[in-house]
Amino acid sequence: MPKEWFHMRLKKAYIYILSFFSLAFMFSACYYLSYQHALTNFNKRAIERGQEYALIEDNRAPTGVPQTSEENAVTVGKQPSTTILPTTRYVLEIYNHNTSTTTKDVLNPPGYLVGLTKEEVEQYLIDYMKDLTLSEYNKGLKSFELISFSEEEIHLRKSYDEDIVPFRFYVAVKNGYVIVYNSDLKSVFEYTHIEAKYLSEEDRKALSVGIYVDNRDELYALLESYSS
Secondary structure, eight states, rough: OOHHHHHHHHHHHHHHHHHHHHHHHHHHHHHHHHHHHHHHHHHHHHHHHHHHHHHHHOHHHHHHHHHHHHHHHHHHHHOOOOOOTTTSSSEEEEEEETTEEEEEEOOOOOOOTTTTTHHHHHHHHHHHHTTOOOHHHTTTTEEEEEEESSSEEEEEEEEEGGGOOOOOOEEEEEEEEEEEEESSSSSSEEEEEEEEGGOOOHHHHHHHHHHEEEEEEHHHHHHHHHHO
């Protein structure tokens, strides 16, 4: 009797374990299928919205001027523009001219690129190069290019060359004091307590037009000469 009772308990334990793993598998499968379904619907809605916007823009005519049947025919036949989706693969390539090395990273597309067309991405790159951050300027960003564009993958390349950076710091006078700007000539690297009125006439003339400095050693040597 004890032996039969033990086998019954063991059988029940197997049934419970099998049931648990079966339920866990079913829940995991349902979750995965729901995720894929939601992602598919999201991409589908994004494409449909892009098509709707394209049709709205194409159907828009000047006030009081209706579109002709030929214009409507052209509008209907026009294909919607390809845009970057959240599932688009984002390849960022970095090329260093000084070391002749290239690195590539495959990332998720940044939020500010999602939804953009090829033309909009090209304009973004132009604007980026026109208004470089201080970090990008000091690293010598030479170009930011679009290598390839599709719904599946977007490939961008940044090229750096530190030799094109003409200087790191700019020393001038503001409100009677010597001040050090970063290489962008906008942001301040350091405020000093050196008053220009105590400097030699030659130094004041040089500072009136500004002094370009290549590195920190040269900068601090220059500031020290003003203090001595």
